[in-house]
Every structure is written in C-alpha cells, then in structure tokens.
Amino acid sequence: MIQGSGRCHYHPERTGLGICVECRRVICRECTTQFEGINRCASCLGKRLQALEGPAERREWSVGNVMLALIGAAVVYGFVLLFAQVASEL
Structure with a gap:
C-alpha cells in the first residue's frame, strides 16, 4: 500500500x-x-x-523455590560452622 x-x-x-x-x-x-x-x-x-x-x-513461592532457599540456607550454615571450627583450631 x-x-x-x-x-x-x-x-x-x-x-x-x-x-x-x-x-x-x-x-x-x-x-x-x-x-x-x-x-x-x-x-x-x-x-x-x-x-x-x-x-x-511477582510470582508466588513454589515448592521448588522454597526447597532451593532451604538448601541455600543449609549450605551457608554449613560454611559458617566450618569456618567456626577452623577458627577455633587456630
């Protein structure tokens, strides 16, 4: 056209x-x-x-998002415990 x-x-x-x-x-x-x-x-x-x-x-939290958040929190907590243990041995 x-x-x-x-x-x-x-x-x-x-x-x-x-x-x-x-x-x-x-x-x-x-x-x-x-x-x-x-x-x-x-x-x-x-x-x-x-x-x-x-x-x-925003989307609501799904089961997968909650599980990922819990796993992430557990990993961070594990690193904090590991560094605390290494710091106490020094």
Missing part, C-alpha cells in the same frame, strides 16, 4: 478515516480506536496498553 493514498493500511479496499498517531498509518473506521482521546490502530494500542500495565506481577 502506498502511504498517503487515503486507503486503510490494514484493509486496502476501504477508505481511510484517520491516521494512527503512533505509526502514522492511514486506518479505516473498523481499525480506528480512540484511547486517551487519540486515534491508534489495534497494533499500536496493544503496545500502548502493555506499556501502561507496568512490570509483571
């Missing part, structure tokens, strides 16, 4: 109604979505909504 032809980028058989402010493509009535008072195509709207959601939520 030739940009600026007045035809929808996604539906070349349809007349363009507006221009997406993000990608600057001509879009038809079906493709136009107003969000925050601004015309965006579905692709750019999806990207915008993802950006507004922010970082993903």
